[in-house]
Every structure is written in structure tokens, then in C-alpha cells.
Amino acid sequence: MLTPILLLLAAATSTLAAPTTHTDPSKTTTSPRTTHTVVAGRPGLRFDPENIVAAPGSIIEFHFLPANHTVVEAAFDLPCVPKDADSFFGGFFPVAKNPDGGVAQSGEVFQIEIKDEKPVWFYCAQEKGRHCQSGMVGVVNQKVESGRTLEVFRMAAGGFEGVAGMQGRVQGGWRGANPNPNGGF
Numbered sequence: 333m334l335t336p337i338l339l340l341l342a343a344a345t346s347t348l349a350a351p352t353t354h355t356d357p358s359k360t361t362t363s364p365r366t367t368h369t370v371v372a373g374r375p376g377l378r379f380d381p382e383n384i385v386a387a388p389g390s391i392i393e394f395h396f397l398p399a400n401h402t403v404v405e406a407a408f409d410l411p412c413v414p415k416d417a418d419s420f421f422g423g424f425f426p427v428a429k430n431p432d433g434g435v436a437q438s439g440e441v442f443q444i445e446i447k448d449e450k451p452v453w454f455y456c457a458q459e460k461g462r463h464c465q466s467g468m469v470g471v472v473n474q475k476v477e478s479g480r481t482l483e484v485f486r487m488a489a490g491g492f493e494g495v496a497g498m499q500g501r502v503q504g505g506w507r508g509a510n511p512n513p514n515g516g517f
């Protein structure tokens with residue numbers, strides 16, 4: 333009578349263990365770390381997704397569509413200016429529209445690493461069209477229970493006077509050739 337019980341236990345154990353080894357190949361690149369793709373410039377002046385949950389150690393990879401977007405780190409209380417002198421800034425990414433009507437994106441991406449579980453706020457510093465005020469903002473790891481949410485940040489951005497980039501210096505991340513041209517598309 334003992335043997336069937338042991339077999340059942342073995343079967344149950346292997347079933348439980350299986351999900352822990354599962355990885356989603358669509359969320360990885362050549363790096364073993366998780367990479368979250370964010371597309372800047374979908375119609376409506378948005379980052380997509382704009383509300384990201386990312387574990388420490390993972391990478392956020394920004395892809396850029398026409399016309400000329402960027403990404404800058406902000407503080408929650410000042411939505412459309414750099415957080416400080418060390419804010420990440422990807423530079424601007426001018427991209428021409430695809431004459432065939434298909435999706436065009438920059439040949440370069442900007443990656444940041446998520447170092448801890450603190451919220452990371454960001455915006456587009458394109459002044460033509462007032463992208464930040466128009467709602468082109470986003471967050472990694474917002475804490476909803478704190479009341480400091482993406483919607484509050486977006487509302488503050490809408491009434492913010494002025495917008496600033498980082499004067500052409502790319503910093504706080506890696507900008508280079510797009511390793512994942514189909515990411516997010």
C-alpha cells in the first residue's frame with residue numbers, strides 16, 4: 333500500500349516545482365536579465381507601457397518612434413524637469429516616419445537598470461508639442477498605497493510650467509544599437 337502513495341507524492345512534487353523554472357522568452361534578450369520594453373511615441377504622446385513593475389536588477393529598454401522623443405528621470409514632485417544632476421537622460425531620438433506607412437523606430441535604444449524597489453519617475457522632454465504636459469510620463473514601481481501614483485504625477489505634469497532636458501548629455505544608462513528591433517511591436 334505504501335508504493336502508490338509515494339508515487340503520488342512524487343507526482344505532486346514535480347507539478348509544484350514546474351512553475352518555478354518557467355521563463356518567458358519574449359521578455360528576455362541576449363542577456364539573462366529580464367528586459368522590459370517601453371515604446372515612446374505611440375499616438376497620443378504616451379510611453380507604452382507607462383506603468384511598469386520591474387524587479388531590482390532588471391532592465392528597462394526604451395524604444396523610440398517618430399518624431400523626436402526622449403526620456404529623462406524626474407522627481408515625483410517636479411514632473412517635467414530632471415530629478416537632479418544624476419538623473420538618467422537618453423538624449424533625443426529623431427526618427428522619420430516610414431514612407432510605406434509601417435512602424436518606424438530608432439535604430440538605437442536607451443536602457444536603464446532598476447537598482448532597487450523605489451519608484452522611478454520619468455518624462456519626455458520634447459518641448460515642441462509639450463510632451464510632458466500632454467501626459468508623456470511614466471513610472472517604474474509606483475507605490476499605490478502612498479498616494480503617489482502615475483495619475484497624480486500626470487495631472488501635476490499637465491499644469492507644470494516649463495520643461496527641461498539635460499542639455500544634450502546622455503547619462504545614467506546605456507544608449508546603443510537596438511538589440512531587439514521587434515520588442516514591444
Ligand SMILES: [Cu+2]
Nearest residue numbers: 401456458463
Ligand atoms: Cu515625446
